Amino acid sequence: MxxxxxxxxxxxxxxxxxxxxxxxxxxxxxxxxxxxxxxxxxxxxxxxxxxxxxxxxxxxxxxxxxxxxxxxxxxxxxxxxATPGEGYTTSRRGNLEMTPARSPLPKGDSRRKVLDLFCGAGGLSYGFERAGGFVTVGGIDLLPDRIATFTANHEHAVGLAGDICETSPASIREVVGDVDVIVGGPPCQGFSSIRPFRTLTESDRRNNLVEHYVLMLAGLQPRWFVFENVVGLVTHEGGEKLRAIVDAFSEMGYTVSWRIINAASFGVPQNRERVVIVGNRLGIDFEWPNPTHYVSYRSMAGRRRELVSSMPLDSTVLKPAVTLIDAIGDLPPVESGSEVSSYARSSGKTEFQRIIRDGASELTWHRATKHSDKMMEIIRHAGSSINDLPPGMVTSGFSSCYSRLDADRPSNTITVNFVHPSSNRCIHPHQDRALTPREGARLQSFPDSFAFVGTTAQVVKQIGNAVPPALGTVIAEAIRSQDATQMPRTSGQRALSR
Ligand SMILES: C[S@@+](CC[C@H](N)C(=O)[O-])C[C@H]1O[C@@H](n2cnc3c(N)ncnc32)[C@H](O)[C@@H]1O
CATH class of the missing domain: 1.10.260.40 (lambda repressor-like DNA-binding domains)
Structure with a gap:
């Protein structure tokens, strides 16, 4: 390309x-x-x-x-x-490299145009596209491998590889045109020192990636935005940072609402909590989607009004949470250091498996890390926590390190290290190895047809850092229904529904 x-x-x-x-x-x-x-x-x-x-x-x-x-x-x-840091790290690179869209947007395409900031693999915007009625026209990320994956799965999107600090809303508009929705989650070191929006100008020097997100909104003025981040933002400095961010969006004329959402409550086979802020310039009080799946878990944010929880809802009217084995149970066994590239069965056994295969005929990324002899010994003894290991077998680690996942629950949060047993619980429930990238991708709700580009280490990080596409779809559907019903049509604005 x-x-x-x-x-x-x-x-x-x-x-x-x-x-x-x-x-x-x-x-x-x-x-x-x-x-x-x-x-x-x-x-x-x-x-x-x-x-x-x-x-x-x-x-x-x-x-x-x-x-x-x-x-x-x-x-x-x-x-x-510098080789830029992974995931939530950043570094100035100097160049912004543009990968053109694989195919131009058809003339008269009436879908809402989405720009994905800090796009990574593009899980969030991919979820929007899957909802229908949205098309991604651009994405920016520091790392070229992320952009390679992003553009491989967003056919009409331009990919910009480089530091967002090196660009401006005007140059982004030149490349992608007007957008209806901006989505993205600035890495969390941007929590430090956000200033009130009114004191920000485009020519300011900023380290703060949140401020870059805010300025992109100010410059591009999309009708809607979705800002996603780690739950820690809610309690950071007693909630001051979150308040400052919400205030900045409000000062720009957005009607803003935020919630803490566990992806498992929406059918993702993983307990993954995130704070999500949604805003619009239409004065709409955003109606958050209700959970579809019943999941029993303790929120990292405690008991807050903003928690989208399935607990107060009657568990009998919700579907049971999708478990780990519901999600990956059809994948063939694979040994440490090996790869299997064909499905053992012609179709999935569970509803989730049938949907997630998404017509893929070849099984990709189902390759297991080659563990050392010492690690294999640890894995053979591993149970639900590090305390299940014989005394002295490992000398340090949190209780969830070197631990097996539970087959009958949604998985723990997938991190960028899920192929390494020394990190947060990621050993297969029945097989002696860590999860494969394919299993991690499934737990993040990436369909098997999604094309990951990069080395194994890069792809694992793309997966571990993503917003589960299925969560993106749920948010997109809510926006679509509220945008379509209430948006006042203005001249020059594209027709909205498909
Ligand atoms: C949490 S990940 C994004 C995941 C993405 N929303 C998804 O759903 O797949 C954050 C991304 O921000 C990128 N990033 C970090 N600093 C950046 C910067 N200064 N400019 C552009 N992207 C940056 C990282 O490379 C990383 O891919």
Missing amino acids: QSKNIGSAGRASSGGIRALRTAAKLKLGDLASLASIPLEQLKRIERGLAELDDVTARALAVAMGIEPSTVCDAHSAFLGS
């Missing part, structure tokens, strides 16, 4: 401050203490996640016995060349 650059700035290679520190034979903690800066801050600066101000640069230089300019130059070169 043809790609072209729409950004500036060349890239120089550098190991940054970390390389200088290593050359000075200093450990991270030693340098932090010599320079009198918090360890966490130093870690973030080294990884390109926090700004390096002049005072800190000077302190680091003195601690390493070098010139401040050497520290600044190394850091700038690092930001220009």
Whole structure:
């Protein structure tokens, strides 16, 4: 596929401050203490996640016995060349690379146009397309492999690989035109220091990815937006950050509402809670969809009014939650280090399996991590928590590490490490191995027909970071019904329903 650059700035290679520190034979903690800066801050600066101000640069230089300019130059070169961090991490790359849409949007296509910010694999916007009545016209993500997957599954979308901080609403509009809906979830380090919207201008220097999301809305003025994030946002700084974000959206003229949603309550075979903010410029009080599946779980956000919970609803009128085995039970057994590429049965056994196969004839990404002999020994002993292991077998880890998933419940939250047993519960309930990427994708409700592009490590992260498409579909359907019934038609606006 043809790609072209729409950004500036060349890239120089550098190991940054970390390389200088290593050359000075200093450990991270030693340098932090010599320079009198918090360890966490130093870690973030080294990884390109926090700004390096002049005072800190000077302190680091003195601690390493070098010139401040050497520290600044190394850091700038690092930001220009760093392999960007995964998932919720970020770093400045300099170039925005554009992948054109695989096929142009047919003339007169009346679907609502969706722009996906921080799109990753595009799980959220893919869910919108699946709802019908929406078409994704663009997506932006720091990482080229994410854009490769995104464009492979969004036929009419332009993909922009690069740092959102390097672009502006005007240049995005030039590439994708007007949009009706913006969706996306800025990575969470953007929680720090959001300013009131009225004090933001396009020319401001911002580290804060949430502010970039806000400015995209301000510049592109879609009728609707969906902002998704981790539940931690609800309690962060006593709820101040969430309030500031909601206020920023309201100040821009959006009618805003937010909820905490567990994907399992909507038929996703996984307990995955997220905070979702929906806003519109139509003055509509958004009506949140009601859960379709009964799931018994304890919310990370406690008992809040904003929790979309299936608990108060009569469990007899809801479907039972989709369990892990309902979701992956038709996949053939696979051993650690092996791959199986054909389905053992011609069709799925459960309703979920039949739907999720989505006509795929070849089984892809059903390959299991090759575990070491020591890890195999641990896996053979693994139970529902780390405490099930014989004493001394592992020396550290949270209680959910090295643990087996429960077959008869929705799975635990899938993380970006679900192929590694040392991370959050991800060992297959009956087989001696961690989940395969295909199993993870199923638990995230990606259909088997969805094309993942990249190395195994990249694809696992694309899967683990995504909004489950099925959750995107539920939100999209709610928006579609409320948009279609209440939207005042204005000139120049596209016809809305299909
Ligand atoms: C949680 S993931 C998005 C998942 C996506 N909504 C989905 O449903 O598949 C967040 C994404 O933000 C991207 N990202 C992080 N910093 C960025 C930046 N500065 N500019 C653009 N994208 C960034 C990451 O590469 C990551 O793919």
